[in-house]
Amino acid sequence: MNAVVYAIDDEFNLTYANEQFREIANYKGVRTKCYEILMENEYPCVSCPIKNEFGFKNQCCSDVYFKNMPLNETCKREMYYKKLDLYYKVYITKNEHHPKYKYVLTAFNIDKCKKFSSAFEDNRKQTLFNSFDFKLLDFYNSIASVCEDYLIFYNLKTKNTYIPDKLLYELGYSEKSKNLFSESTLYRSIHEKDLSEFKQFIRKMSSGEIEFFDTVIRILNKFGKVIFAKLRASLTYDQNLKPNVVSIMIKLLNKKPVVDYSTNLPNRFHLKNLTEEHLRNKHTPMAILLIEFDNLTNISKIFGRNIADYVVIDLAETFQHIMKDNMMLFLFEWNIFAIKIETADIRECMELVDIIKNILSTYKVLPEKNYYLNISAGCSFFPKDSNSYNTLISNAEYALEQSRLDDKHRLISFSKHILQLKYRKNKLTQIIGDSMSNNFSGFYLVYQSHIDTKTDKLLGAESLARFTCDEFGSVSPEEFIPILEEMGFIQDFGKWVLTESVKVCIHAQKQLKNFHINVNVSYLQLLDDSFIDFLKDILNKYALTPNTLFLELTETSIVKNKNDLIQKFKNIQELGIKVAMDDFGVGSSSLGLLKEIPIDMLKIDKIFVKGINSNKFDATFIQFIGSLCSKANITTCLEGVEFESELNSIKIFSDIDMIQGYFYGKPSTYETFANEFLNNKYL
Secondary structure (H helix, E strand, O other): OOOEEEEEOOOOEEEEEOHHHHHHHOOOOOOOEHHHHHOOOOOHHHOOOOHHHHOOOOOOHHHHHHHOOOOOOEEEEEEEEOOOOEEEEEEEEEOOOOHHHOEEEEEEEEEOOHHHHHHHHHHHHHHHHHOOOOOHHHHHHHHHHHOOOEEEEEEOOOOOEEOOHHHHHHOOOOOOOOOEEOHHHHHHOEOHHHHHHHHHHHHHHHOOOOOEEEEEEEEEOOOOOEEEEEEEEEEEEOOOOOEEEEEEEEEEOOOOOOEEOOOOEEEHHHHHHHHHHHHHHOOOOEEEEEEEEOOHHHHHHHHOHHHHHHHHHHHHHHHHOOOOOOEEEEEEEOOEEEEEEEOOOHHHHHHHHHHHHHHHHOOOOOOOOOOOOOEEEEEEEEOOOOOOHHHHHHHHHHHHHHHHHHOOOOEEEOOHHHHHHHHHHHHHHHHHHHHHHOOOOOEEEEEEEEEEOOOOOEEEEEEEEEEEEOOOEEEOHHHHHHHHHHHOOHHHHHHHHHHHHHHHHHHHOOOOOOOEEEEEOOHHHHHOOOHHHHHHHHHHHHOOOHHHEEEEEEHHHHHHOHHHHHHHHHHHHHOOOEEEEEEEOOOOOOOHHHHHOOOOEEEEOHHHOOOOOOOHHHHHHHHHHHHHHHHOOOEEEEEOOOOHHHHHHHHHHOOOOEEEOOOOOOOEOHHHHHHHHOOOOOO
8 A cells, every 4th residue: 555645733633635545534625633534533542552551541642742742853653543444654754844734644554453463473483483493592693693793682671681792702701791681781881971862762762752773872892992883773562562672783883894995805904814814724825915006196196086096996906807816906005905825936926016017017097198107016925924914914015115115116025134124224213313312413424525627626515414323333325314204304404414514614615715515405305384494594694605505406306396396496596595406317307307497506427427438428428418508507517536537538528517526535524624625735
């Protein structure tokens, strides 16, 4: 039967009736009380199954119930319409905006002989269960043990709660704990801030006011730890149609999902579960392979995170097709895939990485853009590297980190040497942190001369940072600078280097008026909004002539961050300070970079000096760049000159302005530098 829909006003006059109502009630549209039509001039309490529960004598319980209903809330209850001899489940909505339709009722027929039908259905279900050879409780426990969520029962009459073993164990109780708990015990397991809300839901179900609720509350485990839980509860009635049992489905929200829903790949938590199961139950070799997309972060910045996410989703589907039977693909982090490979060796891992690299060699992030992906890869093996999941995954991450540092897009397998490198880095990080807290102890500056190519006279010097410690001795800048950047100390360290270098420059200018100093700076320093103000302060404090200070940044750093740096360089040059590009020729830039970037000095990398007398390309490159920069009014400095033959060749055919290299001296402390160069020979 279709739904019966009707509306009544505050006085319970029928104000609307749909076609189904008119048909079953033989209603002709005369304005009258709704219960006079449906109950033959009797209040519904005459045959209402909830009459005794509410205890109303001279008044219809529905009248009272309706008037106490919250506004704009839908409630459910069951009614017996005597004239029709039918039970209906009725949905009632109280409307504040339309007095004429104060209450809108939608009724669905339950059964003409409900009590008989209920008894018959109960008997049918019992017969069904009896046909199986198990107890109902055993059946319930069996189902509960394999479900992700937990089902508990609260008996409204006895006030007892049945909690399954699995949930008890999750909350920290012994598996042998009793399953039946009193109401007070149940309430003690609910956080005090959520208890009143939970009790209110239970009271409404006890009265039949609501049959369902859905909420999130905090529950407490055996040790008092708070666990957020999502509750979905449903009410069932006894054979007398009175509220009987509340069934509550509980989902513990602290339990981590094992699938990434964007890629549909199992995630790192599932990798942990499966790997630990393998380690417990199997003795066959296994590999964990991590594949990181190196430039996916840049893709996110350039094209947007949604494009980067699409790439991950697309590659997840693509890589699934190359997985063999002994392989399983996981999303380890948003830009890292993990592959669990059973019975694997390094050869199989290398072959898989080669296949992935071949796929990526033709994979375009966007069809109209020539933007490709690079990878780093690291792996570790069971049982060779460890029999613990945490150690295996850490070892694979160490290998991945080494692959990333090598920047060669190749697979690195974990080894003890990598562990030694990791130990060294961790220890250095600790030592450098202590040094920064102790007024830069262990750090010092050395200086290497800049000599005029034509006159052999001193023009200036480059300051170079050095670090030494008891455990490792002298540590290269290539090693300690990245650590300073990772620790967030590079700004403070850079300011210290600049300050000490400016002091030296001021002192040297007492002997050589136009002595200049070149200071290496980090890209991260330039991004600091306070860096320009710091430069202004240091110029004013030491009264340094601005054009005798050069700030150096490597070609590679400039290429990677070109768009961010152009304006920064212009701001620096507005102060009168010069900008230098270091290590030119080793990066992937073109000559167009010299046109785009506003620089004052170009330092050519030492790799071109080594073949100047034997390699025509090297000699031609130096000659060409020197001539180009001379015409563009850019000062040139050639690094790495060690032999007189190299110097003579440079003097003969090139327009290089100055030389820096071991031929004139290795980097030294300022005291040694001053004794060697700040004398009549070089002045």
